[in-house]
Amino acid sequence: MEDSKRDTIMITNDDGIDAPGLRALVNVLLATNLYDLQVCAPDTEKSAVSHSITWLHPIAAKKVHIDGTTAYAVSGTPADCTSLGISKALFATVADLVVSGINMGNNCGYNIVYSGTVAGAREAFFNDIPSISISYDWVKGTSNLHDFTLAAQACIPIINALMVDIKNQRYPKKCFLNIDVPINVANHKGYRLTKQGKSIIKMGWKQVTSEAEGRKMLSDMTNTDTAAPTDFNMSSTPGSLLFAREVKGVQLDHDDTITDHKSLQEGYITVTPLAAISQEEVDCQNYFKDWLQSVSESPSSSAL
Incomplete structure (x- = not known):
């Protein structure tokens, strides 16, 4: 059945x-x-x-x-x-x-x-x-x-x-x-x-003077004029500098x-x-294979 x-x-x-x-x-x-x-x-x-x-x-x-x-x-x-x-x-x-x-x-x-x-x-x-x-x-x-x-x-x-x-x-x-x-x-x-590329949204920081000025970032990586959530106290530490993220642009693949x-x-x-394990670039494997060998053969830092 x-x-x-x-x-x-x-x-x-x-x-x-x-x-x-x-x-x-x-x-x-x-x-x-x-x-x-x-x-x-x-x-x-x-x-x-x-x-x-x-x-x-x-x-x-x-x-x-x-x-x-x-x-x-x-x-x-x-x-x-x-x-x-x-x-x-x-x-x-x-x-x-x-x-x-x-x-x-x-x-x-x-x-x-x-x-x-x-x-x-x-x-x-x-x-x-x-x-x-x-x-x-x-x-x-x-x-x-x-x-x-x-x-x-x-x-x-x-x-x-x-x-x-x-x-x-x-x-x-x-x-x-x-x-x-x-x-x-x-x-x-x-x-x-x-395959996963190397594009990335480039972000920077700007100093703000108040919680209202630190606009909330949306999930689509754009900003809204809505103030940050009120349950998050951006000025909880007196004398702190306040910074908010801002999008600078997109860095595209050159592949x-x-x-x-x-x-x-x-x-x-x-x-x-x-997968969960990132695959390193092949040339990095080749570089560090020789590099690590040279480190192991060099005198220890205490002997320098």
Whole structure:
């Protein structure tokens, strides 16, 4: 008799449980009528926290209502949310696939290191659970909230294909996938397998005189005129200098290979396999092989 058990997907993110990208992903997955959905996401925005975890104090998990799911809002980081969500402490079953997103703003190149969205998927990878992170290349003034629904719909074939491979035990466990969806998602050029490039959003600092002047940075790496959250006291230390981040621009890839950011700007949905261990450049290996040998053969510093 055919197994009627539905596959389970757990959803997390770094923009927070109320973020439009997460809600769009939930609604599109529900519309397939293929999966049981679990949601375990931060209770507030946790963008750019990378793979930080909560260690020194407990975190709170509050059950919330999201139609068609079992959902919890968690006071921790994206990595905390994934770890808790797959631990069986919240849900009776461990998800077959963890999906982190959909993030507001792309996660390409070196910025992957900062990304809480990618960390949500990476934490599942650490625990041998297949996972993907999804980001939409949101541009303020051009993008709109419906684009998140289009981005989710564009990624459904990938999710469905992954679930087939997971069920048939073909999914490779040595990586997880990072997906970026282009601005003009309605007219994207298809999927393209890419590698992580070296693009990065360059940021600087400016001195500010008040909490209101230190504008809050949005998850798409743009600034808003809204003041920083009132529960964060920027002037708690008398005599301190106050500094706020500001975006200086984007440093692009200077690489002729097919990289994530370059392909995204060309209109492709980029699919980038990632692992937890960074691969150093070959020429660095060659350089330090000889360098370390010379260090070991040189007199110790105490003899100099």
